[in-house]
Amino acid sequence: MIRRTGSDATSLPRRRVVFAGTAALALPFSAPAGANTGWLITAEEIEAARKNQTYGAAPSEDDRSGAPAISILLPGEGGRILSPVDFDVRFVPVPPTQIDPASIKIIYSGWLDITGRIREFGGLVDARGISLSKAPLKPDTYGVTIVVADNSRRAARRTVRFTVV
Numbered sequence: 001m002i003r004r005t006g007s008d009a010t011s012l013p014r015r016r017v018v019f020a021g022t023a024a025l026a027l028p029f030s031a032p033a034g035a036n037t038g039w040l041i042t043a044e045e046i047e048a049a050r051k052n053q054t055y056g057a058a059p060s061e062d063d064r065s066g067a068p069a070i071s072i073l074l075p076g077e078g079g080r081i082l083s084p085v086d087f088d089v090r091f092v093p094v095p096p097t098q099i100d101p102a103s104i105k106i107i108y109s110g111w112l113d114i115t116g117r118i119r120e121f122g123g124l125v126d127a128r129g130i131s132l133s134k135a136p137l138k139p140d141t142y143g144v145t146i147v148v149a150d151n152s153r154r155a156a157r158r159t160v161r162f163t164v165v
Contacts, residue, residue, distance in 0.1 A: 041142070
């Protein structure tokens with residue numbers, strides 16, 4: 001609340017100073033810029049996946065000769081884990097190729113591209129892999145497919161399934 005001290009010329013600058021001070025105090029307690037504070041995958045999207053029966057539609061692994069390797073460290077395959085969930089995925093190209101960062105896709109339930117959301121939640125998606133700490137997921141069973149290609153256009157695909165309790 002701003003108190004008025006009169007109609008002289010000094011009352012206007014004081015209001016601005018008080019307002020600026022209030023805004024500055026609020027900044028440390030607010031979410032970081034660009035950070036999402038909702039669910040990584042919404043209840044509506046989980047329900048749509050069930051209705052479309054697309055869960056697990058993608059093959060678990062694609063072992064094409066010369067394609068990059070995808071190593072899913074977290075979450076563990078078939079594991080039962082608590083939310084929030086950590087993701088740690090590593091890409092290993094076959095020399096002399098390199099991972100094409102533009103090719104990286106993270107697909108939920110065979111249909112929903114959540115690559116951008118991983119970044120919105122503070123995750124890192126680059127040629128080395130995918131890293132996200134404390135992803136808020138509702139209790140359910142999830143299937144997440146990672147797709148990556150190298151600069152010779154050889155692609156690899158790997159799916160991890162886990163249950164959040």
